[in-house]
Amino acid sequence: MYKIVEKRQLAPQIYLMEIEAPRVAKSAKPGQFIIVKMDEKGERIPLTVCDYNAAKGTVTIVFQTLGKSTLEMAEYQVGDNFSDFAGPLGQASEFIHEDIEALKQQKIVFVAGGVGTAPVYPQVKWLQQQGVQVDVIIGARNKEMVILEDEMKALGATVYVTTDDGSNGHKGLVTEVLKGLIDNGAQYDHVIAIGPMIMMKFVAKLTKEYNIKTTISLNPIMVDGTGMCGACRVTVGSEIKFACVDGPEFDGHLVDFDEAMRRQAMYKTEEGRAVLEAEKSSHKHTGGCCGGHHHE
Amino acid sequence: MSKTRVPVREQCPKKRVTNFEEVCLGYSLEEATQEASRCLNCKNAKCVGDCPVSINIPGFISHVKKGEIAEAAKVIAEASALPAVCGRVCPQESQCEGKCILGIKGEAVAIGKLERFVADWARENNVDTAQVEPKNGKKVAVIGSGPAGLTCAGDLARKGYEVTIFEALHEPGGVLVYGIPEFRLPKETVVKSEIENLKKMGVAIETNVVIGKTVTIDQLLDEEGFEAVFIGSGAGLPKFMGIPGENANGVFSANEFLTRNNLMKAFKEDYSTPIKAGKKVAVVGGGNVAMDAARTAARLGAETHIVYRRSESELPARVEEVHHAKEEGIIFDVLTNPTQVIIDDKGWVSGLRCIKMELGEPDASGRRKPVEVPNSEFVMDVDTVIMSLGTSPNPLISSTTVGLETNKWQCIVADEETGLTSRERVFAGGDAVTGAATVILAMGAGKKAAKAIDEMLMGKK
Numbered sequence: 001m002y003k004i005v006e007k008r009q010l011a012p013q014i015y016l017m018e019i020e021a022p023r024v025a026k027s028a029k030p031g032q033f034i035i036v037k038m039d040e041k042g043e044r045i046p047l048t049v050c051d052y053n054a055a056k057g058t059v060t061i062v063f064q065t066l067g068k069s070t071l072e073m074a075e076y077q078v079g080d081n082f083s084d085f086a087g088p089l090g091q092a093s094e095f096i097h098e099d100i101e102a103l104k105q106q107k108i109v110f111v112a113g114g115v116g117t118a119p120v121y122p123q124v125k126w127l128q129q130q131g132v133q134v135d136v137i138i139g140a141r142n143k144e145m146v147i148l149e150d151e152m153k154a155l156g157a158t159v160y161v162t163t164d165d166g167s168n169g170h171k172g173l174v175t176e177v178l179k180g181l182i183d184n185g186a187q188y189d190h191v192i193a194i195g196p197m198i199m200m201k202f203v204a205k206l207t208k209e210y211n212i213k214t215t216i217s218l219n220p221i222m223v224d225g226t227g228m229c230g231a232c233r234v235t236v237g238s239e240i241k242f243a244c245v246d247g248p249e250f251d252g253h254l255v256d257f258d259e260a261m262r263r264q265a266m267y268k269t270e271e272g273r274a275v276l277e278a279e280k281s282s283h284k285h286t287g288g289c290c291g292g293h294h295h296e
Numbered sequence: 297m298s299k300t301r302v303p304v305r306e307q308c309p310k311k312r313v314t315n316f317e318e319v320c321l322g323y324s325l326e327e328a329t330q331e332a333s334r335c336l337n338c339k340n341a342k343c344v345g346d347c348p349v350s351i352n353i354p355g356f357i358s359h360v361k362k363g364e365i366a367e368a369a370k371v372i373a374e375a376s377a378l379p380a381v382c383g384r385v386c387p388q389e390s391q392c393e394g395k396c397i398l399g400i401k402g403e404a405v406a407i408g409k410l411e412r413f414v415a416d417w418a419r420e421n422n423v424d425t426a427q428v429e430p431k432n433g434k435k436v437a438v439i440g441s442g443p444a445g446l447t448c449a450g451d452l453a454r455k456g457y458e459v460t461i462f463e464a465l466h467e468p469g470g471v472l473v474y475g476i477p478e479f480r481l482p483k484e485t486v487v488k489s490e491i492e493n494l495k496k497m498g499v500a501i502e503t504n505v506v507i508g509k510t511v512t513i514d515q516l517l518d519e520e521g522f523e524a525v526f527i528g529s530g531a532g533l534p535k536f537m538g539i540p541g542e543n544a545n546g547v548f549s550a551n552e553f554l555t556r557n558n559l560m561k562a563f564k565e566d567y568s569t570p571i572k573a574g575k576k577v578a579v580v581g582g583g584n585v586a587m588d589a590a591r592t593a594a595r596l597g598a599e600t601h602i603v604y605r606r607s608e609s610e611l612p613a614r615v616e617e618v619h620h621a622k623e624e625g626i627i628f629d630v631l632t633n634p635t636q637v638i639i640d641d642k643g644w645v646s647g648l649r650c651i652k653m654e655l656g657e658p659d660a661s662g663r664r665k666p667v668e669v670p671n672s673e674f675v676m677d678v679d680t681v682i683m684s685l686g687t688s689p690n691p692l693i694s695s696t697t698v699g700l701e702t703n704k705w706q707c708i709v710a711d712e713e714t715g716l717t718s719r720e721r722v723f724a725g726g727d728a729v730t731g732a733a734t735v736i737l738a739m740g741a742g743k744k745a746a747k748a749i750d751e752m753l754m755g756k757k
Binding site: 023024026027037041042043044068069083084085086087088089223224226227228229230231233235240245259262263265266267 | 464465466474503504505506509510511532533534536542543545546548549551552555556559560561566567568569570572642643690691692
């Protein structure tokens, strides 16, 4: 059993939970994900790691309620247990294998959309702690939906916020902010975009024009998360990759986003669909494809 | 002496295709003793030689003859920790039963059905077959809780070792749980109880531990005090054909389809994991896994086809499985090979383009090679395609264990007799070494490795 030691609501529909999982906490790296299963009859839900503390033996996850399973998960309280919590899964972010001095010479910008801000956090944290100064663009529907802004600032990152309605920061899309920064002279070497699929698609489209290396993170449908089921297969360049073991991070200029979006909709139930319909008007920043759960 | 076996009762095909309960109902005590009485108790019993775990077959059958079922169970337990499983899924026709003298002029003794009867009876009557030597204080780690791992763990526990099994999924059992369907191998009554028997012998099972990710083999040896490791991680990676349209919505690997249904219990309404079987399903492949996928799809209400590129006599599946599948209405489209998945405007499967095949010259496997019949392409009207083309070992362990040698198929290289790998104190066996094979061969490998680990740690060699 895996105990919930902290729970916070970060935004309407977005929850943070810190879970006791010592083995996972000890091995987790930025970019990786875990699979949580609430009880005997629950689904295996893949969620990107938001933070981890090896000394305390805990792992932090952030999720958005989109349908039956995630709504049920939001009902769990501090002291409750999840029956299963497996990980860390997938490959760690590429930069953790790079030379720190070389990283310090690079200009890295993160583009975080909605609940996708959560998996950006451990990457920014790792880099800032190694002395690598990074920029972060956080996009959300409105002020209320912006998460982890203060936490990112506390790490020392330069944070730009943009919202659909202008209630926090810039009014408009993350791609506009990114384009503005580039056009005003920011010499970015690497863009790391995590958020709704449609956002990542358009960030990659923009950075392709500027020829800037771009990494995105997928969170497709999966069952086991260890390479067994092949449900998470994605076309990258001319190759078929399994997001769970080859990813979840891939070269944004090579991913077939249209196919990935189509596959993500495979198990959507009426309920999940209704939620998405309601959010359609502002789908650029929200939607649930990141850090969320995809069987609904 | 009857030349034919006592027939075994089965659920009638029309009824069983609407449920997930076990197809074969097994022998009664009376039927079992009657069938056992056919055994000639050969002095030089050929059946034993062809059993990968060398069960004393005439020995246990002679107890069944006399109605001494608990004694029979103890005889089997000396060699096998999973008799209720083996009695159900072993390919007896090509092993023990294939060598039975009675098979020359009539039907072989139904050894598998007798083993199953004994194991089920022992479970229902709480026969304790777990005899464990005093603890010797030595720790061994077993990776994977499928047939290889369970067997290795059981044999070592019996010898007094402190064994911990690490399982990546949330439920122990490996392929017995995620792969083989309920209607061939009941999970709650059969698999779980055999695993409980191991726990009673002191085997610890840690689930949700993905070796190579959560913890490495080196950490187990260097930091956690294990003196040897056995890798029985199976062959879990699905293969795809590489044809156009294969990433369409509605194309699944047999692994995904079966895991959703078996491990995640998608067929039960109160479980949350969804499954889509569609209305018309093509299962591509001809092995036991293809039969399992097809029969599962049929139970979920689909018209189901097996699409296989060779002819029926080359089907790699067991004869019994093919027979059961046909009884359940599965349509066999043999000498047929898919060339393209046709996709509708929303990205879903709307058909499967296939080409007719004919058999040419024998290939490397000795089977006649299928060749395309020119201009014979046609489109099958299906909305779901399940690829059942075989599996290969998962590289998660080999890629995170320095010095662990693998071959070009990603199989771990291990000594055939001992299971020893290129790494000291690290042994391997089962599908992780051989590629996809059978439950009983994996058990045989687990057994050999347990013996070798014992000899190494006790300094016998």
